[in-house]
Amino acid sequence: MKIEQKGKSNVKITDSFWKKRLEVIRDHVIPYQWEALNDRIPDTAPSHAIENFRLVAGEVEGEFFGMVFQDSDVAKWIEAVAFSLENEPNEELEQIVDEVVALLGRAQDENGYLNTYYQVKEPKNRWTNLRDNHELYCAGHLIEAAVAYYQATGKREFLDIVCQYADHIASVFGPEEHKLKGYPGHQEIELALVKLYDVTANENYLNLSKYFIDERGKQPHYFDLEKNERNETKPFWFNDDYAYHQAHKPVREQKEAVGHAVRAVYMYTAMADLASKTNDESLKKACEALWDNVTQKQMYITAGIGSMVFGEAFSFDYDLPNDLSYTETCASIGLVFWANRMLNLEINRKYADVLETALYNGTISGMELDGKKFFYVNPLEVQPDASEKRNDKRHIKPVRQKWFGCACCPPNIARLVASIGHYIYTQKENELFVHLYMGHETQIDIAGNQIGIVQKTNYPWDGNISINVSPKSDQQFTISLRIPGWSKGAVVKVNGEIVDHEPLMKNGYVYINRIWSENDQVELALQMVIERIQANPLVRNNNGKVALQRGPIVYCLEEVDNGKNLPSIFLPRDAELKAKFEEDLLEGIVIISGQAERIEEAGWEDKLYRPVDDHTRKVEIKAVPYYAWCNRQPGEMIVWVNEKR
Amino acid sequence: MKIEQKGKSNVKITDSFWKKRLEVIRDHVIPYQWEALNDRIPDTAPSHAIENFRLVAGEVEGEFFGMVFQDSDVAKWIEAVAFSLENEPNEELEQIVDEVVALLGRAQDENGYLNTYYQVKEPKNRWTNLRDNHELYCAGHLIEAAVAYYQATGKREFLDIVCQYADHIASVFGPEEHKLKGYPGHQEIELALVKLYDVTANENYLNLSKYFIDERGKQPHYFDLEKNERNETKPFWFNDDYAYHQAHKPVREQKEAVGHAVRAVYMYTAMADLASKTNDESLKKACEALWDNVTQKQMYITAGIGSMVFGEAFSFDYDLPNDLSYTETCASIGLVFWANRMLNLEINRKYADVLETALYNGTISGMELDGKKFFYVNPLEVQPDASEKRNDKRHIKPVRQKWFGCACCPPNIARLVASIGHYIYTQKENELFVHLYMGHETQIDIAGNQIGIVQKTNYPWDGNISINVSPKSDQQFTISLRIPGWSKGAVVKVNGEIVDHEPLMKNGYVYINRIWSENDQVELALQMVIERIQANPLVRNNNGKVALQRGPIVYCLEEVDNGKNLPSIFLPRDAELKAKFEEDLLEGIVIISGQAERIEEAGWEDKLYRPVDDHTRKVEIKAVPYYAWCNRQPGEMIVWVNEKR
Incomplete structure (x- = not known):
């Protein structure tokens, strides 16, 4: 199997806004989380996440501790490290990850299975409760981490581990008669398998992702079947049949976002991935309908989503109470993923505008400026007394917390910020779409020609952006600049000359097609009022x-x-x-x-x-x-x- | 023991507004509730409340069914019937009550004890969980019902039953060494014992009420002591130490209303009763502080109280969200009781204004005009979708319900409306204070002279009130008319002549002291804008x-x-x-x-x-x-x- 180290970001962030955040991730968040994963933070409940792997590897004695999805904390941490290494190599950190990867290898079963909760606690019950127990979710995060680490370092060990695991999963789930017809209660592996397909070109992974998506919500309902197998009789706690997991009906029939917001956007991300990779028009239509529902009817102005604590979920159209919102950091992060994938389906600023709103508002609000504390919930109205004294507002914390029992958001924000460079561009053959404005340098390959690009700006504080475009040799291609929806007007110049950009606009992007030469200078002035x-x-x-x-x-x-x-x-x-x-x-x-x-x-x-x-x-x-x-x-x-x- | 049939209302309501409501109570609510108590309403969960008494009396076989406070539904129903009989005799209804009373008598233990839950389910655990199990609460409602029925009919049987029960309770609780030092988790018996004292003049009852009030919130905490006795280890579910029951500190130290709103106002009612009956200045001061806190910081404009569903409770000062309120019908009813007792302590329209607001808004909103459906929660903002889809607003029903599993509100509103005539006046020797304006006729005894009074008005739709005062013989006394706080101006006339009332005003009442003769005519014109x-x-x-x-x-x-x-x-x-x-x-x-x-x-x-x-x-x-x-x-x-x- 041929594996290319593709998808690596060559972006070096020089931006005054984002560089600080990257440094905070590097200097505080990643080291702190490593300490947390190793239970070395005083006065905090232990994570036990690393210890759980040691337990499975037979290197220590003890009991599993933590959530059923505790493994994913380790995975998200590795992924954040991987993105951080793309920005700036760090041998010491790389060595630590290599050791963790080796530990994962030792913990992995012969057949590829790797989930510390089930390996320790319920070895006989693997794959019996997909609805609740996050097995496939954890697998997905391991895959994402391995792909990112492989892309950042070129090292294959972790990738091999997750390929073996994914192969095992593909042997368990699928349309063949002897296989389980299930799919995850918490979507995540679907988008991860697409990433794994991207670096391995192994279509089994794409097909498995598609299988999980296609199978979802079919009747008789898999969650009912496995529940009966478990002899479980109590009704599911959420309203409506499995709307909580977006499994109330087949995904192509879903027009309105429902249920747990993070699960929803992770799934929509994978749907958009699959729609573009497999040219699936019906899946694309479903993505578009869901996108419009979320962004036109269920999204806070900060790009926060999920307006109720019950189920950490969407509620209904236009129900966006400021003082009761859930607006989980992870949900806005998932919205970034989804927007990014929608841009692969169609270049339209409606996607990039939301992506940008989420990046500058509802995601990074989740982290203190110094990277030491985090919000799980990002409300739009806070009254500390109400948070303290009202049970219905207790989820709205008036101050960020150090860490959480369910520690999903801190490592998620870390991996998002560390990977910020991945969201600037979409490249389609010889078209380069610039979605985001932030100071950076990069090299982009267009038809074999290396194009050096240097972007300078004080964004988001002013709207002036200069872009130096330096192909190795003169080349005709298109650079398309997003004119954000918020901009009241824009002036575009190439080498000092104003470009009449209105005729060049399509779906919010100015398409500049020309022969580019060394040190061509593009200037964009967005009116920021x-x-x-x-x-x-x-x-x-x-x-x-x-x-x-x-x-x-x-x-x-x-x-x-x-x-x-x-x-x-x-x-x-x-x-x-x-x-x-x-x-x-x-x-x-x-x-x-x-x-x-x-x-x-x-x-x-x-x-x-x-x-x-x-x-x-x-x-x-x-x-x-x-x-x-x-x-x-x-x-x-x-x-x-x-x-x- | 001398017992006088005093406290009976001689008020005959002729008012167009209230008469309809009294008829609805008589024609629909009382008969419907009787059917409900006897489990004869199709498609509704059975009440079993009457059946429970039959069970104890040994007249049927079966199991106790219902809430631990199921007995109180029967009591509140009898009380509503009693008040209704005051307005209008009804032999058939009286016969039914007599039969129920006989049943209660047969169910009562030799020693006076009467609580079907404990008699059937846990005969050995009587008085072991005052905090949660409503034993004293049920006793209180039985007492209130018996007093009302005695006042309405002069029949002593029920009164004798509750006296025997109260005597038994007095033998269990009190300062003597061998007695329990407890008090109820749900206050109610305190105000009931004062009523029992009023008709029996037996000071033991007053003293027992005072004991419960004085003992409350002392350390070591009785609820902890009895909890330890029960070997119960789990922490109490509400915030703060027993603030839920207003037992977090001694009542005289309580300055802010906290916890379950109904329990709170029932307790404040008893506190005000005791303050006036025993001239307890410190208790009066506590009542005043609590009154100001509730009405100046924690009351909705409808006189609804309790701004959160968690604990059906007060939250904190100025926290009055319209779409999350609890504002239980019973809580506003309790506020009426409390306001009425505060008027015994001091004639001040600030009490009567709230009493009136509650009567015309937050209490009767709990009942459909035809008396067939009820609100438990009386919100100030309703969006049906939110009630249906948001868990945090599910308590806010967009339509009234037929009956409730916890059926406290329907019989409570019935007994309040049926007793409306009791809230018009306060009499203090030869002063008669008129708090409420509604068409009615009555006879009032002032120093042995019978004063016939006929009030006519279209209140609350206009502010013109005429009062015919007809003493049997000429007599000097004071009639004091409340000028409501909402009134922009008032004109007072006696026998057609304008009275310069400003100099006669005190705390919102116009004191008219004169020698009254037959057919004297008082007119009051309140400017209603x-x-x-x-x-x-x-x-x-x-x-x-x-x-x-x-x-x-x-x-x-x-x-x-x-x-x-x-x-x-x-x-x-x-x-x-x-x-x-x-x-x-x-x-x-x-x-x-x-x-x-x-x-x-x-x-x-x-x-x-x-x-x-x-x-x-x-x-x-x-x-x-x-x-x-x-x-x-x-x-x-x-x-x-x-x-x-």
């Missing part, structure tokens, strides 16, 4: 409110800047709003300020209700980027601000 | 919103009148609002109408967010009394309306 954004009036709780946005950055008001009781602030429609870069604030951000009115609390002391008799005072408000909230004193936060019209 | 009410700005979710109120009636918008998506309606501050009586609508109500603006949904089809670009259209809105909502097609409802300023 402060926008008051309104929500569709069917989003009940946002009527009469605006959110502030500038470029891709969504803003919020914090108590530390604006005092307590933020909902008593009313922003007049005509109030001037100013943007200003503050270098020393929150690692350098553009703040938005302006004059608003605040309802006077004085005179209300002993009254709860009274006939209208407003007293307001003028106040200066200060808004900061949503992603950076809760990096100073804890307190209230709102994204949607009452408006005075 | 439509008010836009604002909430204290610390009530986060009501900033920028108004509620409409006219007289004591709080209004709401329903989907049936105003279409879907009610939060997209904005009511301009200067829009004229009109009140109009509609005889054929909802049994005759005053509606409020006016012109508002509605955010256009057209043009938003495929968008969730966009820069501000409002399009509004003018719409006519129609508001109906909150209590009458959900008596037509089900749909959305809001009390707090967005305002355009």
Whole structure:
């Protein structure tokens, strides 16, 4: 079997915004998580994730500890390390991973099986509870990690391990009579198998992924069949038949996002992958319908998804309460994956706009600026008292946490940020689509010609981007620049000359086809203004409110800047709003300020209700980027601000 | 022991508003509940409440069925019947009650004990779990019922039963060394024992009530002691140490309402009773602090209380979310009890205003106009989809239910409405305070002189009240009329002549002291206008919103009148609002109408967010009394309306 080390990112991030985050991942998150995986963090519940593998390898004595999906923490950590190594080699870290990989090898069964929970706790019950027990999910993360590590280092050992495991899984599941007709309760392996196919070109993996997707939701329902086999009688806890797992009906019949949001977007990602790899038109249509449903009816302005804690799930169209949202970090990360794959199906800025919104808002909000604490839930309105005292808001933590019992989000954000360079481009033969603007250098192969590219920008704080394009030799090809949906106007120049770009626009991209020569200079100036954004009036709780946005950055008001009781602030429609870069604030951000009115609390002391008799005072408000909230004193936060019209 | 049949209401309600409700209680609620208690309602889970007593009496075979507090359903039903008999004798009904009373007598133990759950299920475990198992609560309801039935009919049998039971309880609980130092997990018996004292003049009952109140919340904590006795190790499910039962600290140290709202107000009612009966100043102070906390910081505009489903409880100051409220019918009923007792401590309209708000809004909203269906939870904002699809809003039923597994609210509203006449007056020697305005006739004894009183009014639809005062012989005494807090002005006339009432005002009451003669005529004209009410700005979710109120009636918008998506309606501050009586609508109500603006949904089809670009259209809105909502097609409802300023 021929394996190419393809898909490696040659992007070197030089961007002032992202470089800091990459350093935080490298310097804090990866080392901290390694300590956590090895149970060396004081005053924290042990992870036991590495120890579980040692246990299976017979190198220590003891009991399995952790979630059924504990293995995936190790996998996601390796994947983050792999992406980090792409950016910057690190021998010491590579050595650690090599040792973990060797341990995984020793823990792997003869037949390829590798799951510490089942190997230790229930060796006889493998593949008997796909619905709940995350076996295929963990396998998927191992595969993703192995692919990333192989791409970053060229080392095959981990890839061999997961290929053997995937081969074993393919021997267990499939259409043949003796095989199980199942599919995972938590989707993940589907997208991972496509990645494995990408690096190995082994179509078995693509077919297995397709099998899992195609089989899903068929009747009689596999989850019922295996439940009967287990002699389990109690009803499933979530509403509706397996909508929680997006297994309530076949995927091609699904038009509305339902159930657990992370599972949903991981599955949609794989569906989009398969649609493009297999030219499956019906799958593409399903992806498009689901995309429109999520982004036009079920997505917060931060690109957070999942509006209820029950099931960590989607609820229903336009139901986007700010103070009850779930908006899990992992779900927004999954939305990035999905958007990225939709761009493979069709170059359309509607996908890249959401990808960008998620990257600059709902994903990185999950991590403290110093990388030491994390949000699982990224709400749009926080009142600490409510989080403390109301059971229905207890999932909304007013401060980030060090680590979680279910530690999915911290390593997920680490692998996303470390792989940021993968999301800048889509290449289709001799077309290069530029989705994201961030300082970086890279080499891209177009028809055998190496094209050096250097992008410079202060994005997201201003909209000026310069791109140096240097092919080794002159070559005709297309560079397509995304003009973000938020931009009020754009000026495109090539070598100093303005390009009349409107006729070159298609689906939000300016297609510049020309013969490119060394040191050609592309300049893009996006008009970045402060926008008051309104929500569709069917989003009940946002009527009469605006959110502030500038470029891709969504803003919020914090108590530390604006005092307590933020909902008593009313922003007049005509109030001037100013943007200003503050270098020393929150690692350098553009703040938005302006004059608003605040309802006077004085005179209300002993009254709860009274006939209208407003007293307001003028106040200066200060808004900061949503992603950076809760990096100073804890307190209230709102994204949607009452408006005075 | 001398027992007087005192406390009987001689009030005959002739009021167009309340008479209909009394008839509904008589004609539908009481007969329906009797069928329910006897398990004769098809397609409904059986109550078994009567059957449980038969079981104990040894008259049938079988098993106990129902809640641990199932007995209280029978008690509350008898109490409702008793009050109904006061209004209108009914031999058939009285006969049924007599038979039930005889059954209770046969079920009662030799020593006075009477609780079917323990008698059948756990005869050896009596008084071992006061915290959870409602033994004293059920006893309290039996006592209340017996007192009411005695007052209504003069029949002593039931009273004798509960006296014997109360004597038994007094032999079990108390300060003496051999007695248990406990008190109920669900307060109720405390206020019942005061009622029993009132009719029997037996101070043991007053002292036992006082003992329960005084003992509450002391350390070491009785609930811990009995828990240890039970060898129970699991922690109590609610936040904080027994705040759920208002037993987290001694009652005199409690300044903020916490925990289960019904338990709280039942306890505060007893505290106010004891404060006035025993002249306990420290208890009075605690009542006042708690009153101010509840009514100034934790009460919905409808007099609903309890803002979270978890624990059916208070949450914290100013936390009054409209779409998550619990606002149990029983809690507002308890607030009526408490307000009534506070008026015994001090004549102040702040108590009567809340009493009135609860009566016309948050209590009767719990019952369908025809008396056939009931709300347990009385929310201030309803979106049926959210109730159906969001687990955190599932307690908010978009339509009233026939009956409940925990059937506390339907009989509670029945007994409240049936006893409405008891809340009109407070008499203090030769002062008669008129709290409520409703058509009725009565005879009141002032210093041995019978005073005939006839009140006529169209209240709550207009503010004109006439009162005919006819003493048997001329007599000097004071009639004090409450001028409600909502009134913008009042004109008081006696025998056609305007009284300059301002100098006669004290704490919201006009004190008219004169020699009254036959057919003296008092007229009171309260200015009843439509008010836009604002909430204290610390009530986060009501900033920028108004509620409409006219007289004591709080209004709401329903989907049936105003279409879907009610939060997209904005009511301009200067829009004229009109009140109009509609005889054929909802049994005759005053509606409020006016012109508002509605955010256009057209043009938003495929968008969730966009820069501000409002399009509004003018719409006519129609508001109906909150209590009458959900008596037509089900749909959305809001009390707090967005305002355009």
